Amino acid sequence: MRHAHIYLIIGVLLATGLFAAPAQAAPVLCEKWGSTSIQSGRYVVMNNVWGADTAQCIDVNQSGGFTVTQSAHSKPTNGAPASYPAIYAGCHYATCTTGSNLPMQASASAFGSLRTSVSMTYPSSGTWDAAYDIWFDPTPRTDGQNTGAEIMIWLNRQGSIQPVGSQVGTVNLAGGSWQVWFGNIGWNVISYVRTSPTSSLDFTINTFYADAISRGYAQRSWYLTSVQAGFEPWVGGAGLAVNSFSFGTGGGGTDTTAPSTPGTPTASGTTSTSTTLRWGASTDTGGSGLAGYDILRTAGDVVQRVGSSTTTSFTDTGLSPATTYRYQVQARDGAGNLSPASAAVTVTTLSGGGNGGACTATATTQTAWNNGYVIQPVTVTNGSAARTSWTVTFPLPSGHTITGIWNASYTVSGGTVTVRNLAHNGNLGPNGTVSFGYQASRPNGNTQVPTGYTCA
Template sequence: MRHAYIHLMLGALFATGLFAAPAQAAPVLCEKWGSASIQNGRYIVQNNVWGADTAQCVDVDQSGGFTITQAAHDNSTSGAPAAYPSIYAGCHYGACTTGSGLPMRADASGFGALRSSVTMTYPGSGTYNASYDLWFDPTPRTDGQNTGAELMIWLNRQGDIQPIGSRVATVTLAGSSWEVWYGNIGWNVISYVRTSPATSLDFAIDTFYADAVGRGHAQRSWYLTSVQAGFEPWIGGAGLAVGSFSLGSSTGTDTTPPGTPGAPSASGTTSTATTLSWGASTDSGGSGLAGYDILRATGDTFTRVGGSTTTSYTDTGLSPATTYRYRVRARDGAGNLSPESATVTVTTQQGGSGGGGCTATATTQTAWNNGYVVQPVTVTNDGAAPLDGWTVTFPLPSGHTITGMWNASHTVSGGTVTVRSLDHNGDLAPGASVGFGYQASRPSGNTQVPAGYTCA
């Protein structure tokens, strides 16, 4: 019951010459690895029967789509699909289209303006999904298996099938509701499954990628290598069709910037971190709100220090006893930026120092898909006088919950955990240390652990 679009086998087929180069014009593709270049090389249609040896033929439409005319598939829904007949722009195992601009780094100036659209037709029978496949790699790869992230966008599914991994959230993106699934099969697979079927989609690539980045499953330094749209049939598949497909830039189409976000506020400030929250922006230009940029300044110049697809952000790695100023701006799917919000000023707490001060350093002992154990958190009296009790604070990432703590007591307020010594370990001579530990749960697939421990 899962998608498993494994390309490792495909790389070997290319290496042995079994994967045929795209034909110039092929009205019907029945070869297992057959493909055809259309619109003077702008797109490539591929038959791509990678998960079975059953027959499949696709009728290529030179105007920009294809129809599956024959499909004898009968794969078990507990395993991989039989194929991924699709149309794509970009580079896939050495076969590159012309004029796509891919590979492109996800922090490039033109990335926010990339848009794709598709229209699809579904038969009444068969077991399949109808999905985009967006591939990202840490390098500008044009051949071989991408190792960064695979983003799938399921417009529809029929039958007893599900994406790789487990469901971790439900979000609203590109004006619709989507289930978010996450798993890892040697690379991160983030799937967005529409909660109600659709036959078309027109969206900014960054709308979904920004959400994946915000969840810690993708990085802005990675490269988009290809944008693909098609179907994964397990059983049958004849009659599935892509009527139209496009990838291009929306620059010049939507020129209306989003509205100004609400004034930010700060909470949970420690010596090395603070959490910001603000009122949501709105977008009326048609390309949809893609996320927010967080701007920080210690002098006169504000620079971008991070991004968020929600209305909150935790900034870490700050210096103790330092004043920072923050603003927030919104961006839409066409790359338009809103005016900057009002400014909030934050002063971090004093760090541990001499004269009875203390420091806290943490070690992550173990971590798994939806939890972790941090121990020891070592509290050291680095001052010149004895300590009569100590308190450690740290920010808890959103969605995380402390499920147990030993050798200390704790409370949680907002996003801040406050840990206090017990009767038997609060007195520390200069240079002495003591440790405590805790276990926490986190959303499945989230890779964060707390940082920014402050001792007082």
């Protein structure tokens, strides 16, 4: 959305030595790229006027925030914002804060304890959003553009603006209801827009990241690189303020008690492509309340969060016939604390078809660069009979690696990629269509992209 151009510029400045590490002082920042570290380097505050040449100043609060004191922006609301003044912890274009322990792989045991909080003040005028911006990369990157997932969490917005892409669902997380938006601009942008605006938020990073993983937009193997909180103004913006910000293990939250372990799931109604799970309810004594359950599915050595439920049942679809799966359930409370995983149930799907006729898959290369590409859309077109699942396979050229996929799940074996539908998009009527996309890296200078897509 906003970062591609500024990241390129900052990368050049860093490489040439013209952009120095943030200074300790500077209580008021008016420079376009001005930034300063606070609390002995624990956080960095940046002015970050990346999308406009109009004036903007921020008054830095050394105790952990800033106020936009001047903002002369007036940009069309159907395009990118003027800036992203923000406070952050972690690594942002070769400037890493002290003590954040980032980058950190999302599969690390400490990742589940990472917590952040923010308190904000909003003016009644202008057009803006108030948003966290949380970055993930397939590698432990400390500089350059992240190419995994950008999680945006909109606490509030004013004016006719919307996130990148389109709305794909709603979800209850961190004590609130959120619209879920998805788009891809060379990396996955997953935005959570609160349906009832709030001026403060306190949550674990995994609360939203686990949801993005369950939708196929992010991966547990990726690395968290930075956690940022601030504002995107299109028009005006003076008076926007971050009053306080925290990031770390435990953060500023009061509920650190995980829910109890869910009961062992049972399976019923198993077909060649689906099964229904039920389990005993968890209880939560931490005060934030039980928010729902995450369903874990193991196939071979691959463990996936395949969905979530606010009840004690879940139907998993798009399975392969005559295949054995293991299921476990984790409870999640309103503060993002996760329970231990339940005991497992083993399910073997029935043999036989159920696919409902032939289907085809066609792929379009959206964009390609020297060492990577984005394929979107890959359109699956059904035959004359309805189906409850679909699978697309294609050979991955030597040296290529898939770094992200959306609207589907995938596995790689022996150079062959197998893509399967998610729970929400397996059902196709006669001649119906559905699409997914993915991003991949390739050896520098290699111009190949995959071909030979087969649908079953």
